[in-house]
Amino acid sequence: MRTQFPPSSAHGSPSPTDRRLSALVRHLGVGDHSASSMESQDPNPAISPSATAAFSGDSVFANIVQAPEDPILGVTVAYNKDPSPVKLNLGVGAYRTEEGKPLVLNVVRRAEQLIINDQSRVKEYLPITGMADFNKLSAKLIFGTDSPAIQENRIATVQCLSGTGSLRVGAEFLVKHYHNRTIYIPQPTWGNHPKVFTMAGLSVKSYRYYDPATRGLNFQGLLEDLGSAPSGAIVLLHACAHNPTGVDPTTEQWEHIRQLVRSKGLLPFFDSAYQGFASGSLDTDAQSVRMFVADGGECLAAQSYAKNMGLYGERVGALSIVCRTADVATRVESQLKLVIRPMYSNPPIHGASIVATIFKDRDMYTEWTIELKAMADRIISMRQQLFDALRARGTPGDWSHIVKQIGMFTFTGLNTEQVASMTKEYHIYMTSDGRISMAGLSSRTVPHLADAIHAAVTRVA
């Protein structure tokens, strides 16, 4: 025990030098039978520390195990290790140019220039709810400038950290203030969804969504599962460009879903990460959300500017809660602040400044819509090229889902063995569920991918 150094008692307190020496003594474990500090030099100590020692040397973090790598990010890790010149990274959920490079939109660079050169700008804390004009304009973007809910001041909008942050804040709010703590998520969905909701304290259930047989929507299953959900449960809906499947309901199917949700009193929570990116039209991609607002009912919507403005690393997004009345919206906003303050106090300014700058300038806004459409068009073109290439090779199977699915991702329908063979033989990197990011393809690399798929389908069961 601590017999080697002076007792730290109130009487006759040791000099500072004595203290430092005794601290050093403890650190070196001299005369102390615990292996305490030896661990720092020898990663595999032969002596196990004495449990009765004052500083046993066993880390307080001893019970913390290594967490597995994130499944999606792990794809890029493996890709980076591969020396092959023909390797292709189709795991990444970030847009790439025809040359395979990340893209910063011209209009974003312009906005950033204005911001950085503006001598009057300061870096004072934003309000807890974020930048006011950013919030108003975000709401208009998704709900429409003439949305009655906006006119009637029924929407509480708060700036959050991209889509993830908006979902988390919304979920925490619901756990605190909503009577039902179950959320239904589509099967499959983005890998991070269940974790976000579980950490917030919601209980997660799923509803059928993807039909592997048709590589399309399991509409019957969806209706059955939402139909049997308890009244008042929360339902997660991908506003457009479902991730990972790329399968979206038709307008008619959305209407059907809306009626079911309203009749069962379910609370819709939209995840809108691809507005404008899916079809190329901002309004078209917001139709599902606007349908639900038009009926006067309540809903939540998480928006992300990661993809449609290429602001991935800036973490810009917004959470909107559409309420029945302005009075409720005001109270809801005040309570959202109580969720945010203990999480990170207030949101980061840079990305929101960029968005607000672009939105407030007619010229820049137009430029944005054009650049956005160009990105969406390139994705759509890749779909067509891949489909044509597979047809040209006579690859067995119906590949029309490639052109029917929408957004950044295609759910190929390939199984894990086929995926593994594509990685091994052709150096194609993708998630094991068969999802490929069309954003990672170019005209130059489509033939290689088509060859890989052809080989996997014809040679691997």
Added chain:
Amino acid sequence: MASSTILSLGSASPLALLAVSENSKVPPQKVKFGSSGLTNSFLKAKGNSSLKSQSFGRISMTVAVNVSRFEGVTMAPPDPILGVSEAFRADTNDAKLNLGVGAYRTEELQPYVLNVVKKAENLMLERGENKEYLPIEGLAAFNKVTAELLFGADNPVIREGRVATVQGLSGTGSLRLAAALIERYFPGSKVLISSPTWGNHKNIFNDAKVPWSEYRYYDPKTVGLDFDGMISDIKAAPAGSFVLLHGCAHNPTGIDPTPEQWEKIADVIQEKNHIPFFDVAYQGFASGSLDADASSVRLFAACGLELLVAQSYSKNLGLYAERIGAINVVCSSSDAAARVKSQLKRLARPMYSNPPVHGARIVANVVGDPALFNEWREEMELMAGRIKNVRQKLFDSLSAKDKSGKDWSFILKQIGMFSFTGLNKAQSENMTNKWHVYMTKDGRISLAGLSLAKCEYLADAIIDSYHNVS
């Protein structure tokens, strides 16, 4: 068909849409952001509902009727710290003074963007870097320099790879990640926090579901540290508790332990197998020296203790709104550090996926470049120096004006941005209501918001509140 709708903020009429097609010859014009109907009715609604908020509790709805599902949500009170600035903004009196939130102001009482920050941002703009997602743990270059800044580049904990550093959303976000780690891996363990402490600490631990209790800290009789009370309370806590310590410039009191007291605190923590948990929001800002302000943290690391340290660059680099900070966990082995880091990532991913890049790049550029780093040190000394001058002037004004013989020297002894005046709630309210001096109700004033020119006015206000209000 490429037609697009411009978002308009200034329109009162819902039909004021601007539809522009690709080939339009309409000259570009700025869309003005003016006060819209939305803002006005929002303010009105806010004012009304604070008078009639009621608590309904949760309403169970089985049928979708026209009552909101959130009808039972009550109006939350304004944040006790951030709400002060809101109130200040609403005040039209010329003499008003904002000594609420801890944000640095120049002598002209203007916000301040550091020159090195502007230089860094211009460099970044020139380089035209991309905006790809950072890894979950943040910008590697930032994580490296932030740990080195805190512990010293030559510190054994760094050389031995024993520090898990994860970029966090300034101090708050870093504290929250640590709290989440404590909740998951030390279930039932308490965090001991000083009485008083920064108002948001309790909220963070409450929301993270980490139990906490207080240790004595501030002694109102001496307007100093209740050291015996502090030691006694730390000793009395169950072994293996986390002890939240302010690395320097204690918020809200400005009272820091002496070096000898820090050593005693380290001893006691070691005795009880407690885990020190530092909140370092003012490194460089307290004394003007980055190294001196980190000495408490370095002492504990040198003792061989495992510890947590939350850092913020809000004040010392003036990066408030960029939300840049870090959580550091010093472990007894590099293996433990790697595991801890992996679990911190697992907690960050469902909170916000990965942190914002802009502030991290600014810090990496400033701290990582010797020329910029030196320039930063100079600007820091100027900022800390201004605070010290203001303290002196305030003390001089109070001593000259107050004939009661009260000892105001605590103003000089306290350190950092804040001063704990010793004014109680009623007296603080008098400061606001009568003198238009905005401060928090616990008697804390932010000297960063005080100019030399206003010291005499403030002295008058303090003397009046102290002596004439109870």
